[in-house]
Amino acid sequence: MAETAEKIVTCPMCGARSTVNIPVSVNTVRDPEVRDRIMDETFFLWKCRKCGMNSKMLHPLLYSDVDRKFMVYYIPKVSRSQICDEKLENEFSDLADVRRRVVDSINAMKEKIVIFENSYSDMAVELSKLAVAEVVSKITGQTVYEGYCTEINKTQNQITFQFFLGANHRSYIHTTRYDVYNRSLSIVKECFQDVEKKRGFLNINQNWASEALRRYKGYE
Ligand SMILES: [Zn+2]
Structure with a gap:
């Protein structure tokens, strides 16, 4: 129990x-x-x-x-x-x-x-989510309050997110190509491999992704 x-x-x-x-x-x-x-x-x-x-x-x-x-x-x-x-x-x-x-x-x-x-990288998912949230915000004209990955399907080349939009947090499902995840994964492999070695429990969320992306752009 x-x-x-x-x-x-x-x-x-x-x-x-x-x-x-x-x-x-x-x-x-x-x-x-x-x-x-x-x-x-x-x-x-x-x-x-x-x-x-x-x-x-x-x-x-x-x-x-x-x-x-x-x-x-x-x-x-x-x-x-x-x-x-x-x-x-x-x-x-x-x-x-x-x-x-x-x-x-x-x-x-x-x-x-x-x-x-499913043995995916949550860091790559958060980076993907950041990119997809920007697209969703443009499509809908609403701010993204938060979002969660609900399915990753490599064979069907799909990754699905549920976003919550605007002041009333309207649910919005967005499916896009798995390639977005792959690109994010290559960024993680290039720059953020050592994050996993940190002690304790890490909060890998959209704040982490924004900061990681800012650092990544600094490397380029
Ligand atoms: Zn009662």
Whole structure:
């Protein structure tokens, strides 16, 4: 079972307080069904025993896929670019070849799972997203609030993103050629190979991509 911590939760509907065991760490080997529940977001649903109201309960969660060697640490609204957890580093001495990421949203967590399960580079995906977001912004005339890669299909030469546009965060799906990813991957291989050697959990997101692209253009 997942590692849990006790927490007192107040129902947003009826105000009833109850003690809940919140999962703090899950492992896909021990809890294989958890992966699908995270992907369909039922994992974060909590039901009030008094009034039956379902609400989403967001809490930090460490997701480990030992077989595919990656860990995603979800910390709601985290803004730091790197989280070093000494306890974890000491606990797993062989973490060096495990990709470790920290993410600030469930969508970002799902995106990392899709990317790493299929052995893609999230740095290349973020660089691709930056380029595609610019195109989407031009096509729609709206600002891109955020976006997530939902599918990469090398054989069909496709990469798909879901963007959220404008003030009301309208969902917009955009599929483009896989070549965009390939170009980004060559930039990562040329300039950002050593990023993976950093300690702790890295926040590889659009901020990282903007900064990386600025540095890359400086190299040229
Ligand atoms: Zn309730």
